Amino acid sequence: MAEHMDIRIYFEPEKPLDSEGDDIRLITIVPIAPDVPKTEPIECFLSEYCLNDEHFTPAYRRYLDDTAAVGASDDPEKRLHRHTSGHALGNWIQVSRFGDQVETNEPECRYEWGDYLALSYTWGDPSDLREITVNGQPLLITENLEACLRVLRSKKYTQHGWRFWIDAICINQKDIVERAGQVKRMREIYTRAWTPIIWIGEEENGSREALHLIVTLASEYASRDGVEKLTSTLHRNADYFGVGRWRALNNIVCRRYWRRLWILQEVALGRYTTPVLCGEKTLCWGQFARAFGVLKKTDEVINIYITNELKEASLPFDPVIWTNLGTVQEIQFHQDSHLSDKRIHTFRLINVSRSVLSTDPRDKVYGLLSLMDESIAALIKPDYTDSVENVYRSFALATVRATGSLDVIRHCVATEGSDSPSWVPSLATEPTGDAFTLRDDSFTTSGLSSASISTMSTSDLLSCRGFIADRIDGLGCMWSRNWDSGSVLQTQSTLNPYGTFEAAQEAIWKSMVACHASPTEYLEADYGSLLATPALAKADLPEQTPLKDLVASFIFDWCVQYLAGDAEFRVGGRRLKDYWWKEVLPEQIDVVHLRDALMQRDRINLSRRLFTTNMGYVGMAPERVERGDAVAVLHGCSMPIVLRQSMDGESGDVRWRVVGDCYLHGIMNGEAMKWGRVAQDLILC
DSSP states (O other), rough: OHHHHHHHHOOOSSSSSOOTEEEEEEEOOOOTTSSTTTTOOOOOEEEEEEEEEEGOHHHHHHHOTTSTTTTOSSSSSHHHHHHHHOOOHHHOOOOOOSSSOOOOOOOOOOOBOOOOEEOOOOOOOOOSSEEEEEEEEEEEEEEEHHHHHHHHHHHHHHHOOOEEEEEHSSSOOOOOHHHHHHTTHHHHHHHHHOOOOEEEEEEEEEEEHHHHHHHHHHOOOOSSSSHHHHHHHHOOOTTOOOOTTHHHHHHHHHGGGGGGHHHHHHHTTTTTTTTEEEEEEEEEHHHHHHHHHHHHTOSSSIIIIIHHHHHHOOOOOOHHHHHHHHHHHHHHHHHHHHHHOOOOOOHHHHHHHTTSBSSSHHHHHHTTTTSSSSSTTTTTOTTTTHHHHHHHHHHHHHHHHHOOOOOOGGGGOOOOOSSTTTOOTTSOOOOOOOSOOOTTSOOOOOOOOOOOEOOOOOOOSSEEEEEEOOOOOEEOOOOGGGGGGGOOOOOOOOOOOOSSSSHHHHHHHHHHHHBBSSSSSOSOOOOOOGGGHHHHHHSOTTTSSHHHHHTTHHHHHOOOOOOOOHTTTTEETGGGGGOOOSOOGGOOOHHHHHHHHHHHHHHHHHTEEEEETTSOOOEEEEEETTOOOOEEEEOOSSEEEEEEEEETTTTOOOOEEEEEEEEETTTTTTTGGGOOOOOEEEEEE
């Protein structure tokens, strides 16, 4: 579903859709013959069609009832997935192989009335409108959608009568009640479609060359050692893939489509083979996901080759490329979870929701309903007349009550002067690295406890159970100040609760990566080589080797600068540099592991700093924490939460404001729950 924008509409459906019924509106695009000019006006017909199983064809019924068929299931939705995998149509749509022509038979329609595809696109400039004809009446749509319809009407599947679900046409955008009702049906609409079909825009700014490069990256460099292979190739020949192709790829990655909130559910409900149209060219979603994944794993391609080609063309670098790469990575994670029937963690949805754009801030919640746990979605009724603040507050409470987890407050960002409760995440605020972007079940700080909450006399106060485990003591250097050692607030405690030098050393490097190998994977490998980077930076390494290439990278240099800023910071009574490796041999280093460690350190350190506590523990917390802030263990919350004490001006009662979550090595797996601390009611304001 595209973002809602108020545009002047002449055509309107005769009657509103029943949000509880099985009918949806679909359009039929009138195709044109090859010899007809592409400038010919676009004509469509809009009708209602029923998605009820009673309208399945006899052949499709036999297919679903065939217990010998691969993937047969008694679950109607899982059975539906068997036929909506998109494989047949993905080939029939002719996925581009740049020279190879793919020809297959038309897939058999599932319904007696035919079948449909659900379009995923972005509206574009709301002031740049074009007129089309729907049921003989004029309708104004945006230029980007009109360009898409011009491409679609020449496609074979359109010529064969396949219908389309397109929100700007199939939903009466002027009817706020109908729009809210259809938002609740997005999961059904996109899941029941044969496949979503993605339109990222027209061919422009070298997009054909970019698509070539996407195919190459996806097929040749997406393996575990693909990044090393890619960087080594480019170090030998910077123009290996052709001059200008990195700039062209940057233009594709920075397109507005990737920042749309609605694509989170539209594409996640699709498949690896979901077609992606760029003008007349078609690739599949999986190729984009794999190629973007390669870029996400390396800083060099972006910071050197893309940046250099942009400079040569006198074009600025747009950091949105990092956001868009992360969004695609998250969508692929959600798609994999959807296809394997795994629960999608709400925390991950919140994190990526804050990184994308929506015209209506309420859609930061409503636009994710199709991906949310059904127990949460059932408690949320889209209401575009409600205030944004109340929508977010209701979402936070619904999440806690449905799941028994307080992890929703891990996404809260303390904002000075804000009137909103600190325990309600502001989804409209773009993240700056505040959330750890880890899975909800990564840690068990509060053991097996469940959240116990109650709202107070005012809805701005939330009472929850928990205890104060420790207080913040020292603070390391700050990312926002380029790791300047002058930003360090020296530790006062000399305690080492880990017992030994080696255990404290492990606590330091695990804190640097929050004990995770990636945003989705718990750390199992040894990333201790992070503490070898200062020595490696001075080592005489053989030229043209993967390790030498890695040491010459930005991601390596950033780690060295970071450690230099914290060199004198004390942990367990010792300086941080005392924990560095003194000597290192090249054969001691697993290059792939070290690159992974450097990438994860960079993600975790974004807007965060090392900190120590009064008891001597070490961890990683948002930069805005202060000495004396409390580290709390809240029942039902998987990670420790940093709280700042305040007093109620009238009653004098203690209140707590949420500063953010943190990683504190030594209490992440429920250890503090065994300290014998008495749980109390903590009032969050």
